[in-house]
Amino acid sequence: MPFFSVVVPLYNKQNDIKATLLSALEQSFRDFELIVINDGSTDDSEKHVLSLTDERIVYIKTENSGVSQARNLGIEKAKGTYIAFLDADDYWYPNHLEVLHGLCKSFPEAGAVTTNYEFLHPGGYIENTIFNDIYTGYTGIVNDFFKSSLKYRLIWTTAVAVKKEVFKTVGNFDTNITLGAGEDTDMWTRIALKYTVAYNDTITATYRLEGGNRVSHAQTLKRVFAKLDKFKEEEKNNVSLQKFLDLYRASYALKHKLAGDDKTFRYYYKSINSLKNISGKTAFLLKLPAPLLRMFYQLKQQLKKSNIHFDIYN
Structure with a gap:
């Protein structure tokens, strides 16, 4: 063995x-x-x-x-x-x-x-x-x-x-x-x-991250994302867990807004326990109209080419 x-x-x-x-x-x-x-x-x-x-x-x-x-x-x-x-x-x-x-x-x-x-x-x-x-x-x-x-x-x-x-x-x-x-x-x-x-x-x-066949935002509508609801009871008594999962809810919400799926965006946005659990930058992005959010996303992609990297966790 x-x-x-x-x-x-x-x-x-x-x-x-x-x-x-x-x-x-x-x-x-x-x-x-x-x-x-x-x-x-x-x-x-x-x-x-x-x-x-x-x-x-x-x-x-x-x-x-x-x-x-x-x-x-x-x-x-x-x-x-x-x-x-x-x-x-x-x-x-x-x-x-x-x-x-x-x-x-x-x-x-x-x-x-x-x-x-x-x-x-x-x-x-x-x-x-x-x-x-x-x-x-x-x-x-x-x-x-x-x-x-x-x-x-x-x-x-x-x-x-x-x-x-x-x-x-x-x-x-x-x-x-x-x-x-x-x-x-x-x-x-x-x-x-x-x-x-x-x-x-x-x-x-x-x-x-340069590996072939990585999943991109363009595939968002083909993906089934984790709902994270199964951890609701544990979150009530675990502040760190709640903050951790709220980061993912915010991330999934942003992905769906970028993909034009407003219904799923609203689901994940409303699932966030508190905007205090996420950064001010992320809260700002969540409130942007979709066209403006896409502009910021394109800027992020351009900055990557100059080895300037950031995401919603930083």
Whole structure:
């Protein structure tokens, strides 16, 4: 039985998948299986996976059913004690699983263990994270997961590992949420409400924002976003959770206003518990007429080309 089962959902990432899988196969910690779930890719992704010969690779091809279903199938097939996730266009540093293994051994009570990560923007710009109440070099149990996740998300999918038995308690990824519209946020919230989370500040993973096939605002109307209503009771007694979820409600509201979906915009806007939970900048953007909001969005996209990056969390 391997210590880790690494689950890689794959859909049309022919330009990225081989490098991603090599970053896993080159790990210094080698006690793992690498489960690739080809979720109905229509490009040459399969060819690149099959070009790799390593006994740790488990290749499963399915009809296209979405990333949540692919991850759920990977969890079902996993033989490892912990499930680590790796998106098909992201990278691990060679020490990633070694650092996670150290966390697992030091903090066996934690339901999830995670490392620090970096964002790689188009053009090579690297953005580093800042987490509230967590000092540089910290290793240990996180005191307030949701407070620490208000600026950047403390758990990012490619940097986390979860005890397989935890999924028996919290359930699988929600297949009703689609196309990167909150599946991960929903899962990490469920886990953090029931278990402690252990963190190591070492950067061991790269989130490639320049990766192929990233979801954009243009696809908003095709996506089913997380409603977040299931956490209403917990929010009443957890201020940090309420602020954390209000950031997402504001983000989803802005996306739908940009896409011209006024009905869904109003739903998420009215779901925000308090505008005090979000920044003044975000509150200002929420009140802008849609045409003016689109102008600001286009400006943001132009600034990115000059490596000037910002979002509603900063």
